[in-house]
Amino acid sequence: MDIAAANALPYEDFVAIFGNVVENCPIITAAVWSRRPFANLTALEESISEFIDALPQSGKEGILRCHPDLAGRDLQGGTLTRESRQEQAGAGLDALSSTEVSHMARLNREYKERFGFPFVICARMNDKETMVRQLSERLGNEHAVERGRGIEEVKKICHLRLQGLLLTDTRNKL
Amino acid sequence: MDIAAANALPYEDFVAIFGNVVENCPIITAAVWSRRPFANLTALEESISEFIDALPQSGKEGILRCHPDLAGRDLQGGTLTRESRQEQAGAGLDALSSTEVSHMARLNREYKERFGFPFVICARMNDKETMVRQLSERLGNEHAVERGRGIEEVKKICHLRLQGLLLTDTRNKL
Numbered sequence: 001m002d003i004a005a006a007n008a009l010p011y012e013d014f015v016a017i018f019g020n021v022v023e024n025c026p027i028i029t030a031a032v033w034s035r036r037p038f039a040n041l042t043a044l045e046e047s048i049s050e051f052i053d054a055l056p057q058s059g060k061e062g063i064l065r066c067h068p069d070l071a072g073r074d075l076q077g078g079t080l081t082r083e084s085r086q087e088q089a090g091a092g093l094d095a096l097s098s099t100e101v102s103h104m105a106r107l108n109r110e111y112k113e114r115f116g117f118p119f120v121i122c123a124r125m126n127d128k129e130t131m132v133r134q135l136s137e138r139l140g141n142e143h144a145v146e147r148g149r150g151i152e153e154v155k156k157i158c159h160l161r162l163q164g165l166l167l168t169d170t171r172n173k174l
Numbered sequence: 175m176d177i178a179a180a181n182a183l184p185y186e187d188f189v190a191i192f193g194n195v196v197e198n199c200p201i202i203t204a205a206v207w208s209r210r211p212f213a214n215l216t217a218l219e220e221s222i223s224e225f226i227d228a229l230p231q232s233g234k235e236g237i238l239r240c241h242p243d244l245a246g247r248d249l250q251g252g253t254l255t256r257e258s259r260q261e262q263a264g265a266g267l268d269a270l271s272s273t274e275v276s277h278m279a280r281l282n283r284e285y286k287e288r289f290g291f292p293f294v295i296c297a298r299m300n301d302k303e304t305m306v307r308q309l310s311e312r313l314g315n316e317h318a319v320e321r322g323r324g325i326e327e328v329k330k331i332c333h334l335r336l337q338g339l340l341l342t343d344t345r346n347k348l
Contacts, residue, residue, distance in 0.1 A: 011239045011290065027199045031229075031236030034290070054230060055205075062205030065185045116185065116208070 001166060003044070007037035020083055021161040022048065022154060024066035041166045049155055057147065064117035064150045070131060071096055071104045083161055091123040091131065100128070107135045114139060115146055122156035175340060177218070181211035194257055195335040196222065196328060198240035215340045223329055231321065238291035238324045244305060245270055245278040257335055265297040265305065274302070281309045288313060289320055296330040 006014065011033045019026035028051055038044040052063065068074040068084055071093040080088065088094060096104065111119045119135050126134070138146055180188065185207045193200035206221040226237065242248040242258055245267040254262065262268060270278065285293045293309050300308070312320055 010286070015239060025201045026240050027201060027233065027236040029236075030239035031232040033239065034232040034235055051230075051233070056225075056228060058205040058208040059201065059225070061208055062201040062203075065189060065204035065207065066200055112184070 003038055003040050003166060006044070006166065018044075018162070018165060020081055021158045021165070022052070022063060022066075023068075023081060023084060023157070025063055028052065041162055044166075045155075045159055045162055048158060052151060052154070057144075060147055060151050061117050063154055064120055064147070067118050067120045067154075069105075069108045069112075069118050070121065070123070070135075071101060072108060076101075087123040087157070091126060092128050093123065093131075096128065104132065104135075107132070107139070111135060111139055115143060117147070117150065120150040120153045120157075122153050122160065124160050125156060177212055177214050177340060180218070180340065192218075192336070192339060194255055195332045195339070196226070196237060197242075197255060197258060197331070199237055202226065215336055218340075219329075219333055219336055222332060226325060226328070231318075234321055234325050235291050237328055238294055238321070241292050241294045241328075243279075243282045243286075243292050244295065244297070244309075245275060246282060250275075261297040261331070265300060266302050267297065267305075270302065278306065278309075281306070281313070285309060285313055289317060291321070291324065294324040294327045294331075296327050296334065298334050299330060 001017070006018070009017070011030060014033050014036075015026050015030045018029045022028045028048055031051055032044070032047040035047045038047065052060065055063075068080055070088065074080045075085070075088050075094060078085075093104075108119060119138065121131055121134055123131070138149060141149065175191070180192070183191070185204060188207050188210075189200050189204045192203045196202045202222055202225055205225055206218070209221045212218040212221065226234065229237075242254055244262065248254045249259070249262050249268060252259075267278075282293060293312065295305055295308055297305070312323060315323065
């Protein structure tokens with residue numbers, strides 16, 4: 001789909017297609033539909049970023065809390081969103097040893113107890129080793145810093161998901 | 175569940191249980207988790223209302239756009255959320271004649287073309303006759319007035335859903 005086709009969509013179809021570019025937060029896509037037409041993918045992405053940035057801190061933490069754990073029970077139980085399943089599998093998180101799963105679970109638990117939201121990282125820009133290292137390192141951050149880091153990762157994930165959905169648009173620009 | 179039990183929940187369980195008190199907007203429940211403990215149902219409800227009120231207009235319209243049509247394709251196709259299915263069925267919308275379904279579809283379409291969001295009304299406080307009458311009447315409203323009316327209805331729906339989930343708490347107050 002190219003951006004002109006996206007701009008022409010009624011909100012139901014726009015939300016059905018783009019509603020999960022921020023995981024489990026269709027309200028964001030549904031809100032920025034008001035700002036169409038978008039000149040290109042970047043303009044749509046910027047509208048989403050602005051909406052996120054204007055939320056109160058609790059709202060930003062709310063976004064993070066709508067994300068699943070990495071290599072967590074949703075991956076094991078098959079209840080991830082399609083996008084997250086592909087991304088986590090692509091990073092090799094569906095093929096961890098039981099020791100690695102336990103290690104990740106312990107770090108995730110520690111992180112959530114410390115911050116009150118899950119560790120969010122763009123799986124498609126990392127592999128399991130860098131994710132585990134980041135998780136360990138980011139555990140040492142201050143609360144506000146880490147909220148900001150999580151939101152940065154949300155935006156990277158959003159960027160790649162938008163690119164996947166607006167492929168034709170990307171090709172047009174090459 | 176009573177409010178003390180709700181206050182003690184980790185965010186995952188809190189969002190799993192209360193995440194749909196505003197239809198398809200788990201981010202709102204996930205955000206207000208930051209404000210616990212809540213003294214009672216009313217305090218939780220007020221936190222949700224304050225979060226909604228602080229959103230930009232596009233965000234309020236985003237909430238409305240996360241709602242299904244009344245007696246629309248999600249009801250016919252079985253893809254409503256559990257809560258919406260029960261509420262629409264309780265108001266008799268699953269037993270409309272084909273003429274009534276067509277009439278409702280026409281009004282819904284007209285409403286969405288005019289406002290860019292769906293007609294939202296608390297089905298449990300209405301029956302099919304009052305809903306059709308309201309839909310026809312509200313079609314004449316100004317855009318901003320109607321956005322406000324829709325959000326009022328979202329809050330009524332939220333109130334009743336919270337009451338259903340915090341029944342023990344309600345009994346405690348009798």
